[in-house]
Amino acid sequence: MTYVTYTTKALVCGTFNRNTSDRSYLLFTREAGMLYADARSVREERSRQRYALQDFSLVRVSLIKGKVGWKVGSIEAQKNYYHLAVDKDARGSVVSLFRLLRRFVKGEEAAPELFDYVATAFDGLANEIKQRQFVSAVTQVHILAVLGYVDKKILLNSVDSAELSKIASQHNLDVESRVNNLYTRAVATSHL
Numbered sequence: 001m002t003y004v005t006y007t008t009k010a011l012v013c014g015t016f017n018r019n020t021s022d023r024s025y026l027l028f029t030r031e032a033g034m035l036y037a038d039a040r041s042v043r044e045e046r047s048r049q050r051y052a053l054q055d056f057s058l059v060r061v062s063l064i065k066g067k068v069g070w071k072v073g074s075i076e077a078q079k080n081y082y083h084l085a086v087d088k089d090a091r092g093s094v095v096s097l098f099r100l101l102r103r104f105v106k107g108e109e110a111a112p113e114l115f116d117y118v119a120t121a122f123d124g125l126a127n128e129i130k131q132r133q134f135v136s137a138v139t140q141v142h143i144l145a146v147l148g149y150v151d152k153k154i155l156l157n158s159v160d161s162a163e164l165s166k167i168a169s170q171h172n173l174d175v176e177s178r179v180n181n182l183y184t185r186a187v188a189t190s191h192l
Contacts, residue, residue: 003064005073006031011118012057013102017043025053025072027061028101028118033109037063037070052077056098058119081122093125093136100140104147104190114146134176141182149186 013034014026021043028034042049052059052075062073085091101118105111121139129135144150 003066005062005064007060007062008032009078009115009119010059010061011098011101011115011122012053012055012059013098015053015055021047023053026102027063028105028115029061029063030112030115031110032063033107033111034101034105035063035070035108037061037072039072042072049075054080056080056082056094058122081126085126086128089132090126090128093132094122096136097121097125097139097143100143104144104149111146114143117146118143134179137176137179137183141179141186144183144186149190150182 008029008031010027010029012025013028016024016026018024018038021041023039023042025037025039026034027037039049039053041047042053044050049072053072054077057080058078060076060078062075064071064073081094082091085094097118105114121143125132125136125139141150
């Protein structure tokens with residue numbers, strides 16, 4: 001029996017230890033959405049996949065759909081956003097965005113636009129930026145809008161552009177309160 005191999009970019013959103021040396025990974029992939037994939041013997045010291053499959057990493061992974069679920073084939077590490085973050089606040093922004101993905105992105109549904117936006121947002125949030133909390137909040141609200149928890153028309157009226165460099169320059173208390181209200185309503189609406 002032959003199995004089809006899918007090669008895609010993925011964000012490692014979580015790891016879960018299984019048995020003595022196996023591990024399951026929560027991956028947000030560009031072509032397949034959020035999924036769990038198992039890697040065998042990855043916790044052993046001799047494993048080559050061990051260092052590529054770390055939390056907060058962007059990887060290029062080959063996934064095999066088996067009878068029970070997804071299996072990790074080959075892996076190529078591209079970058080780890082947590083390690084690239086310039087300071088403690090940047091690391092906090094990266095972690096909170098990964099938590100948002102784990103909380104709200106569900107199921108194996110392709111979302112290439114969302115994946116590209118999130119990868120760009122991670123690149124921006126890992127660097128030094130002005131008004132970090134505001135930019136992080138707008139990024140999270142934009143992700144919730146793409147997922148359908150926030151009406152996109154309301155979001156566009158609150159913030160004119162989703163580009164991170166422009167968002168920081170638009171910072172004022174009125175826009176900040178509208179963004180915070182949108183985030184609060186989205187979380188309340190989701191019941192998650």
